[in-house]
Amino acid sequence: MNLSIGLALINTFKEPIFRKTKELSEEYAFIYKNGLVNYINNYYDKFSHIKTFIYRDQRVPFYDVYFPVSIQSNQKRITDIQELIDGQRFVAITGNAGSGKSMLTKHIFISNAQGCKSVPILVELRQLNNSDNTIEDLINSVITDNKISPSNKITNQILSEGNFIFILDGYDEIFSNNKQKTTAEIENFVDRYSNNKFLITSRPGAGIESFQRFNNYNISPLDDTEISDFINLQFDKHENKEIANKIISEIGKTSNKHYKHYLSSPLLLSMFIFTFNNYPELPKQQSRFYWNVFETLCTRHDSFSKTGGWQHERRSGLKNEELEKILFWLSYITLFEGKYSFDYQSLSYAIKKIIDKFNINADIDNIIYDLNISLSILIIDGIVYTFPHKSIQEYFAASLIKSLDDNQKQNVYTEKFKKLLLLSNGGNTNFYKICMELDKIYFLKYFLLPEIKSRFRLDIEGDFDKMNYVFEFLNLKLGFVKFNKRYSLKSVTYNSADIVSVVRDGMTFLNIFKTIDEIITGNIDFEYYLNNKGEEILNNGIDKEVLIGIEDLKETVVTNVITNHKVIKDFSNIYNEIRDRIKNFENSLVVEQQGTLDLLDI
Structure with missing residues (x-):
């Protein structure tokens, strides 16, 4: 552990952090300073060398494998995310499963600690799900090394000086029954300590856009050049660098151009690299990636990082099919409980329930050893076991559902999925997509179509009415930014x-951006309206942003912009596309069911 990192960082900020705390006794000063030093050292050691999906058996230097993703807003790509945070201070980043959010948060933590820019505090928001603690309690336990705070006043003074960067990771992982409370706590915390910098991350669909102070960005998919650069980086220290060229060549084939959207995700690209020796062709479906990975783990799991493709000992004595059954049920049970990390006791308890039900004769400790060491499908993070990524758990759970009989599937898609909707706070889009790939008929029949048709009206005809309904259905907000007086x-x-989000997958508002920007150029009345919409104006030191929603449509000056025939038509087309996709799903269900019946009769 590099003990100098935390000490150097806190010494840099020692005076500004503690300048207002003259009443702090030496004993309490030690608690605060020592707590922060220990915290920074611990997390720096944890992040500076990591295991990845490709390098699972050894910790490698973080920047040997870290690929800097880009983020975008209004079609503009941004590569220097640290500079963006330094300038704007309140940044919200959304990314799909495997897009690189976790690696990005590690990079922000390391770069701030190494460069003595700000004191980084990482908060995994899922920690609040099974606790009565507030976000402030959680942060207070960090800066006092889990000791009781001697004074809330002193803590407030330390945090209010503006020397921290708070990395709030995984907003989508907050349970829905905690969402309102936790969201209010986060907003209150940000308001109280607004001199600091804040980064919050989430999967799409969790409502992260609702945070008023934050500017919203999406992680950009990897483009062709970045895909090649990512592959070369992973093989930079590998003894057989020629594999990188073979992988790049395979991806570059004209016949594979339709599959490249899978590889725009760093996680899926890592999976393809990992499985390349066994499966050198691109699969057509995302779910097939996960199967290839599991099969590779079960057969030649060390083939990437070690020459010769040797296997670890299987201590449990179980066959692949038995380990697969345990994994599938473990993933299914824990996913619907909202968990994908476990301490030893909860993991042992879950596995015991499964092996007892199926009369699998094996020692629990040996099963955990095989899942962790022999297969690396569960990894240890401190004293906690986790899946390499949540999407792995989602794939195993979806595979389990596919294996059920008709009545069991109907029960899962109606009862269990409804509970999942109530429990979770977004972030399930990837799970739903995998379910649709693996089990299309039953997923559409019992879950997606009934749910979406209960929410979306299919009978709206007029273009103006369609536009209003899109605003209402999506709770749409248009964000206008003033920059250089425009x-x-x-x-x-x-x-x-x-x-x-599943239905809207791939849809874009690009035409609306272009049309509205053309209309508001030089519109003095509209600019005056935005300037005076005080309660909705955000000021982050660079831009002013005003959010326009359905409640503004009654204002004449807004109506004159939004009801322009081009804008109405663009929104009407959004409605039509959503409706057409729902109808296409219905037609697809009919075709799939009839095709199945026809083949069964042969």
Whole structure:
């Protein structure tokens, strides 16, 4: 452990952090300073060398494998995310499963600690799910090394000086029954300590756009050049660098151009690299990636990082099929409980329930050893076991559901999925997509179509009515930003359920951006309206942002912009596309069911 990192960082900020705390006794000063030093050292050691999906058996230097993703807003790509945070101070980043959010948060932590820029505090928001603690309690336990705070006043003074960067990771992982409370706590915390910098991350669809102070960005998919650069980086220290060229060549084939959207995700690209020796061709479906990974783990799991493709000992004595059954049920049970990390006791308890039900004869400790060491499908993070990524758990759970009989599936898709909707706070889009790939008929029949048709009206005809309904259905907000004395449409944000995100997958508001920007150029009345919409104006030191929603449509000056025939038509087309996709799902269900019946009769 590099003990100098935490000490150097806190010594840099010692005076500004403690300048207002003259009443702090030496004993309490030691608690605060020592707590922060220990915290920074611990997390720096944890993040500076990591295991990845490709390098699972050894910790490698973080920057040997870290690939800097880009983020975007209003079609503008941004590569220097640290500079963005330094300038704007309140940044919200949304990314799909495997897009690189976790690696990005590690990078922000390391770069701030190494460069003595700000004191980084990482808060995994899921820690608040099974606790009565507030976010402030959680942060207070960090800076006092889990000791009781001697004074809330002193803590307030330490945090109010503006020397911290708070990395709030995984907003989508907050349970829905905690969402309102935790969201209010986060907003109150940010307001109280607004001199600091804040980064919050989430999967899409969890409502992260609702945070008033934050500017919203999405992680950009990897483009062709970045895909090649990512592959070369992973093989930079590998003894057989020629594999990188073979992988790049395979991806570059004209016949594979339709599959590249899978590889724009760093996680899925890592999976393809990992499985390349066994499966050198690109699969057509995302779910097949996960199967290839599991099969590779079960057969030649060390083939990437070690020459010769040797296998670890299987201590449990179980066959692949038995380990697969345990994994599938473990994933299914824990996913619907909202968990993908476990301490030893909870993991042992869950596995015991499974092996008892199926009369699997094996020692629990040996099963955990095989899942962790032999297969590396569960990894240890401190004293906690986790899946390499939540999407792995989602794939195993979806595979389990696919294996059930018709009545069991109907029960899962109606009862269990409804509970999942109530329990979770977004972030299930990837799970739903995998379910649709693996089990399309039953997923559409019992879950997606009933749910989306209960939410979305299919009978609206007029273009103006369609536009109003899109605003209402998606809780749509148009974000206008003033920069260099001119307003432009920066963002279109919406707070919609995961199932709506599945239906809307790939849709864009690009035409609306272009049309509205053309209309508002030189519109003095509209600019005056935005300037005076005080309660909605955000000031982050660079831009002013005003959010326009359905409640503004009654204002004449807004109506004159939004009801322009081009804008109405663009929104009408959004409605039509959503409706057409729902109808296509219905037609697809009919075709799939009839095809199945026809083949069964042969």
